[in-house]
Amino acid sequence: MKLNFRSFTLQSFFLSLLSLFMMGSFVAFLINPSLFDGPFFDGFRATADFLSASRFLPFIILGMPTLSGFLRLIFNQSSLTLKDEILLITDILIIAIIMMIYPNVLAGPLRFEFNSVFNFGFSLQINMLSYIFILLAAILWFFVMMYAHEYMKKENHTRRFYVFLSLSYASTMGIFMAGDLLTLFFLYELMTLFTYILVLHNQTKNAIEAGTEYLFLGILGGFSIFIALTLIYPITGSFAFVGAHDLLASEGPAKYFIALLLFMGFGMKAGMVPLHVWLPKAHPVAPAPASSLLSGIMIKVGVFGLIQSFIYFYLPDPFTSRQGLQLLGSILIWLSLITMLFGAFFAFMQVDFKRLLAYSSISQIGFVVLGIGVAMVQGEKGGPGLAGAIMHGFNHALFKSLLFMVVGMVYIKTHEIDMRKLGGLRKKMPITFVVSLIASLSIMGMPLFNGFVSKTVLHHAIADAAKYQSSAYLWAEGLFILASVGTVAYFIKMNKMVFFGDLPPALEGITFKARSVYAPMILMALSLFLLGVFPRFLSETMIVPYLQTLSFDPEFTVYGTLNIAFFGASELWLILGIWAGGIGVYVLSMKYKWDQVKFPPWLHLEYLILFPLSALMHGLLNLIDKDHDVMDLPTYQSYQVRNYKRTFKDHLVAFTDTLNRKYESLFIKSDALIYAIGLTLMVIVLSIFAILN
Amino acid sequence: MIPFSWLELFPVLQMSLLVLMALAGPLIPSKGVVKGMHLVGLTLLTISAFIVLNYTHTSGPFAFQMGGYERNIGIELLIDSFSAFFAFFVLFFVTLIHLFSMTSLNLDTPASQHTAYYSLLSLMYFSMIGILYSNDLFNMYVFIEILSLSACGIISVSRKKQNYMAAFRYLMMNTLASISVMFGIALIYMLTGSLNVSIMAERLVELYPMYPVNVSLSLGFIGVGLAIKSAIFPFHVWLPDAHSSANTSASAILSGVIIKIYLLTLIKLLYRLFTLDVVIDLRIPVVMVVLAGVAMLMGSAFALGQKEIKRMLAYSTVSQVGYILLGFSIFTWGGLVAAFFYIVSHAFVKGLLFLTAGMAKSIHGIKSIKATEGIGYKIPLTMMLFTVGAMGMVGIPGTSGFMAKLQLSLAFMEVSRGYLRSFLIISGVINALYFFPIIMNSFFQEDNKEVFKLEKIPFAMGFTLLMFVGIIFALGLFPGLLLPYLEAAAMSLMGS
DSSP states (O other): OOOOTTSHHHHHHHHHHHHHHHHHHHHHHHHOGGGGOSHHHHHHHHHHHHHHHSSHHHHHHHHHHHHHHHHHHHGGGSOHHHHHHHHHHHHHHHHHHHHHTHHHHHHSOEEEEETTTTTTOEEEEEOHHHHHHHHHHHHHHHHHHHHHHHHGGGOSOHHHHHHHHHHHHHHHHHHHTBOBHHHHHHHHHHHHHHHHHHHTTTOOHHHHHHHHHHHHHHHHHHHHHHHHHHHHHHHHSSOBSSOOHHHHHTTTHHHHHHHHHHHHHHHHHHTOTTSOTTHHHHHHHSOHHHHHHIIIIITHHHHHHHHHHIIIIIOOSSOOOOHHHHHHHHHHHHHHHHHHHHHHHHHHHOOBHHHHHHHHHHHHHHHHHHHHHHHHHHGGGOHHHHHHHHHHHHHHHHHHHHHHHHHHHHHHHHOOOBGGGOOOHHHHOHHHHHHHHHHHHHHHTOTTSHHHHHHHHHHHHHHHHHHHTOTTHHHHHHHHHHHHHHHHHHHHHHHHHHHSSOOOGGGTTOOOOOGGGHHHHHHHHHHHHHHHHSTTHHIIIIIHHHHHTTTSOHHHHHHHHTSSOTTSHHHHHHHHHHHHHHHHHHHHHHHHTGGGOOOOGGGSHHHHHHHHHHHHHHHHHHHHOTTSOOOOOOOHHHHHTTOHHHHHHHHHHHHHHHHHHHHHHHHHHTHHHHHHHHHHHHHHHHHHHHHHO | OOOOOGGGGHHHHHHHHHHHHHHHGGGOOOHHHHHHHHHHHHHHHHHHHHHHHHHHHHHOOEEEEGGGOOTTTSOEEEEOHHHHHHHHHHHHHHHHHHHHHHHHHHHHSOGGGHHHHHHHHHHHHHHHHHHHHBOBHHHHHHHHHHHHHHHHHHHGGGOOHHHHHHHHHHHHHHHHHHHHHHHHHHHHHHHHSOOBHHHHHHHHHHHHHHOHHHHHHHHHHHHHHHHHHTTOGGGOTHHHHHHHHSOHHHHHHIIIIIHHHHHHHHHHHHHHTSHHHHHHHTTHHHHHHHHHHHHHHHHHHHHHTOSBHHHHHHHHHHHHHHHHHHHHHTOSHHHHHHHHHHHHHHHHHHHHHHHHHHHHHHTTOOOBSGGGTTHHHHSHHHHHHHHHHHHHHHTOBTBHHHHHHHHHHHHHHHTTOGGGHHHHHHHHHHHHHHHHHHHHHHHSOTTOOOOOOOOOOOHHHHHHHHHHHHHHHHHHHOGGGTHHHHHHHHHHHHHO
């Protein structure tokens, strides 16, 4: 076979070998740092020390992706291979830098402050939590970019797409590194704007609608964080993420209000019910690489924000009174359980491949937030809950972006996203099938895959909460298991519908050769497997060292994360039960056609919110002007034809417009009268004063 | 006695130069020379204003007696951090706009009117600086009159039917306002027997307990008069017509600085003439909060229903006046600084929006919001600049609009009136509701297959727009550049 060294496939293969080598040595370093003693490695260490001490580091980590997007724009005339190489090579450098600074981050958080910006300072910090997320983001970005080369060949507007993709990547990295709430908010808003362009990339009607909804919910979320930060500032005197809990703890009801606002702002980004409405619309319409990153890392922004604000504003040090914290935590737990079940249920009802995955993201984010809630409820025994949350966030990023890659592969091969029209693809695309199977097993919580690890930790955490706090959490544990059953059911359904069964005749002749997409997919599937086989690796090297720096009980943290017998009999029996349940649900639903139930449209959340508002505007309009043009109230039938939002805005505009016209014409028609009355009144008043004086 | 410095002649020289330019304009036959003369003159003025600003910043305020008469009857100019800063701001702003208008005027105004337009503008600048500097009420009143009349001329300079209508309405409302201000001045003169603000304030301290009705009536008359002139909500009726029918550069000046001058006069009189105790005793803050809140909400809501871009921007100005008034209404140092920051920020943001909307209208003939569909591909640069302005208006962090809102919110928190922020949020969301659809329409139209083609923007216009964008981002990221001046200005208002 003749090798063509200018082909993207070969180059990306070498790059993935390089990345594999880098990750291998990184893992080796994590396991046994003494392997890397010696004069040869002193250069690396010196570089890492220099970078950590200088203020360049955040600029490199944030600037390189931004730069790569614009470089791609500048080299627009060059070959596609070169343009995509730019993205990969810059990201390899970032990964290398991030890996090198591991010992420095382990020794203590790195802070970078720029005090003249914003008048309140712009600061970035890399602690172990940020480190986990930026490493994850950098690696995911590398794989997704390698994958995107093939996918984006057929798309329009690619220049715009890559610029905004890299900008959203940079701002996401920035959020993970934010050192104070104002910086975080700044980057949060930027990210909303940049990802908005990714969502409406295709510029179809659905895409524009989803984008608009995403943008406005993003702005609302931003405003709620904005109020929260203006509330926090007078209490703590700064926005910085340094322990402010004592000041906030003495504040009383205000802290609950702040917490609520932060939940709203970050929960919206994470896709928590009931602020999830944008997610099932936005993720499916974006191109596969974008939805892969959106579901993989960008919704983790919400999770990260929740964890960060919880740790810095609500985690007492030392634990004195946790009354308020428990209340907040229990609210978060029940909300996240609703999110999990809601997501799982609706994922099961979908026939659209991408929407299924989007609802699955909502459900999995519920698992993550559950961990944060448990950490709040448990107080000093909260280590395992937080560890589970971080771990599941990490794992979910890996398998969900892999699943979106699978969808992308199926889509570019078949141009079909409706699962009812797919089937039997396992013979046509065996590698994709295996990868999809691995990712699905992982998300379903199969032992030997990474999803199992984090779900086990979370399950132990909620069980401990029931043990130490209140027996009400036994119900929570039950619902947790129910959601896991749901996950198993809808992923069986998905794989069955897409890869098993008979191949539809329309898909007989599909052919598609693109070897460059397989390297990232296989490597990611491999990482899912390895993280599952070594369940303690991630927590041992990164999460537990991070949690030890917080005020949690260190022994309990180790007990709840590392000392679990992952492959013990009780865990395996539980998994067996969950699988039996999942298969049962699937079989029963296939028999009785549960997944084809149609809900009445008035049950839709948006209709329930927008209808009263429209009705209010309608009533007000009737009040000020009886004979305006007839405008019907939105009915749920009109919701079905998808113009319900327009009716709400129309009502608002009609009302304000009529009011305006009435007021102005009143003023203008009676110009002379008003002047006359005004002047006479003034003269009268003046003369009265003249008489009085 | 502070030793006399030749720098203290600068304010008078500035005003004389402006009058001189206004008078010399019609005598010069060549339009190019007129434009050049104004450009050079304004640049010199801006530099001199900056020198004066730094002089007051280092060596404190100074007063200038015109003709050397005694304070009680003479004309007094008081140049302190407050007036010097805003004089500099006005001159800087209009110099940039002037640069823009050198090209844009050819597009939207009949050639026969150019000289008159520039003369009127110079008169307008003259009166604006006069209002800021003067420390006696009668002089201030005269300048207010000159400003109203010259602004009326500016609006009608395009010689179209709608301009005349708008100018007439503007004239009627402003005359009413002027009369009201005059009554107020007369009422308070009756009490104090002087027109010098500092002397009146001293005498009012004793007189207020004896004649509270007189003072409150005078405050009411002056307040309503200035409220009409600065288009505070129920009195805003003249503004949308006037601002939307004026030509591009004039609408930027009208929206950017002129209504702010009246607001600044209002707050100056409240602090310097009536003093804080009287104002609080008369419950003026409550009135201001109510007016400001209603203005913010209704202005935004009315903007939502507009069909024309420039009218929409004009209604947005109505709501932004509410923001500034809300900053003033809490009567604290933080509130003042935030409101001043808002004034500067809004001038540049709204200026940018009016300039780009005016370009779209005069060069490309795009007037209505409906016509913006897909124009992001035809005039991408203009629409990108418009987007920056819209982001500033909505308050996306990084732009000066966000910094202004943040400072306002923190100022409300200081006096534990956090609920006032709900106005900011609601109005901000409505802002997003009417600004973003334009941008979405123009860039992300359904199934648009057109290719980006960058249009050409004439150098002078491009330079001004670029400066505006630069200032918006610079103030958004490094507000520390401006804040020392604003803090000194607020201090000089509070201190006296």
